[in-house]
Amino acid sequence: GESVGLHLPTLSVQEGDNSIINCAYSNSASDYFIWYKQESGKGPQFIIDIRSNMDKRQGQRVTVLLNKTVKHLSLQIAATQPGDSAVYFCAENIGGGSYIPTFGRGTSLIVHP
Amino acid sequence: DAGVIQSPRHEVTEMGQEVTLRCKPISGHNSLFWYRQTMMRGLELLIYFNNNVPIDDSGMPEDRFSAKMPNASFSTLKIQPSEPRDSAVYFCASRTGEGTEAFFGQGTRLTVV
Numbered sequence: 001g002e003s004v005g006l007h008l009p010t011l012s013v014q015e016g017d018n019s020i021i022n023c024a025y026s027n028s029a030s031d032y033f034i035w036y037k038q039e040s041g042k043g044p045q046f047i048i049d050i051r052s053n054m055d056k057r058q059g060q061r062v063t064v065l066l067n068k069t070v071k072h073l074s075l076q077i078a079a080t081q082p083g084d085s086a087v088y089f090c091a092e093n094i095g096g097g098s099y100i101p102t103f104g105r106g107t108s109l110i111v112h113p
Numbered sequence: 114d115a116g117v118i119q120s121p122r123h124e125v126t127e128m129g130q131e132v133t134l135r136c137k138p139i140s141g142h143n144s145l146f147w148y149r150q151t152m153m154r155g156l157e158l159l160i161y162f163n164n165n166v167p168i169d170d171s172g173m174p175e176d177r178f179s180a181k182m183p184n185a186s187f188s189t190l191k192i193q194p195s196e197p198r199d200s201a202v203y204f205c206a207s208r209t210g211e212g213t214e215a216f217f218g219q220g221t222r223l224t225v226v
Contacts, residue, residue: 034214034215041219042219044156044204046215046216089156093212098163098168100169103148103155104155
């Protein structure tokens, strides 16, 4: 079956660096994507979303890029801070249906002071 | 708004016992999800309700699991009888409608011994 997967299970960066977290999706019918951040002992927290009619969306210190040609998403975090340390998930939502979020396995981001 | 509220936060029970997990979605949200998270399988959808009606329960592992949503402000996930392999963190999430982000509760950590 089709699934959402992540290229890197763990990403270590230095404080102040920019971080890039990648996500591959395989369902071409997916048209709404969400990035979540999950800190230890907490539930996933919404960061930013993007719809398939866009290829880039910016938030506060975060940017999501969508490449529908190769079915790839990335989350860029500028000036990474220790508080950004968490597991990051991308979730795809298949259009034309119930838009049920389907999650990838997650990438652990570790920010070193 | 207090967000999605789950109870209990932690549950330890003996194999064979009945376990009931509770969720209060965000007021005004009409969709509710139950997910299970384990290291091995990540975040898996168990069941999805829309307007209190179960729409997709294909993720419910077996007959030991059941979920109800008697009204728009309350849902339960019941496991009877519980088994050690049910040990996981169970999350409830809600959203306003299709194509919007889901908001997660803090989760219930279930340990079956």
